[in-house]
Amino acid sequence: NAGVTQTPKFQVLKTGQSMTLQCAQDMNHEYMSWYRQDPGMGLRLIHYSVGAGITDQGEVPNGYNVSRSTTEDFPLRLLSAAPSQTSVYFCASSYSKTTEAFFGQGTRLTVV
């Protein structure tokens, strides 16, 4: 039981490049979400999903896409990386609305 697994742990991109941050959970959780964490800003919600095939935007969705084709996976796509997307990204999952969220170890992304 690995919990929430994020890959890669570190990534450097050039401005304009695209990439996908992977997130997988093996707990059969319906709810999954992506956050970014910047110094002094706390965790900000990017996108979330309440189940396979269902996604919605969070507080800061611009420049990011998500899809949820399976219960286990919730990838986050950066369409055209910008320096403002330099951040630490966390994926989280939870069984339901009223249960604890489990977070991955994070992906540290630098856009140059």
Place this chain on the structure above:
Amino acid sequence: SQKIEQNSEALNIQEGKTATLTCNYTNYSPAYLQWYRQDPGRGPVFLLLIRENEKEKRKERLKVTFDTTLKQSLFHITASQPADSATYLCAPPPGGYQKVTFGTGTKLQVIP
């Protein structure tokens, strides 16, 4: 807009004392709040969830209160230890009030 606010200033306390951290929310009424601990370079880890009809919840040396009149939750660590040093975050659960994100967290430093 909906907001979660925590004291962004670091809290320094002496080992053995009780640490009290504050979480205030504005412009909405969450049915519950969660508290998380985050260590540097790691994802948040769930500690406690408290519902609006629960005035207080305890887990070992941890205690959380929820005052819907004051729109405030307090997080207490009794008999604090240096190992309690971390950043503590409060938030509605993922999947609940989606647009409301975590507070910035309060960094606690327990001094031996």
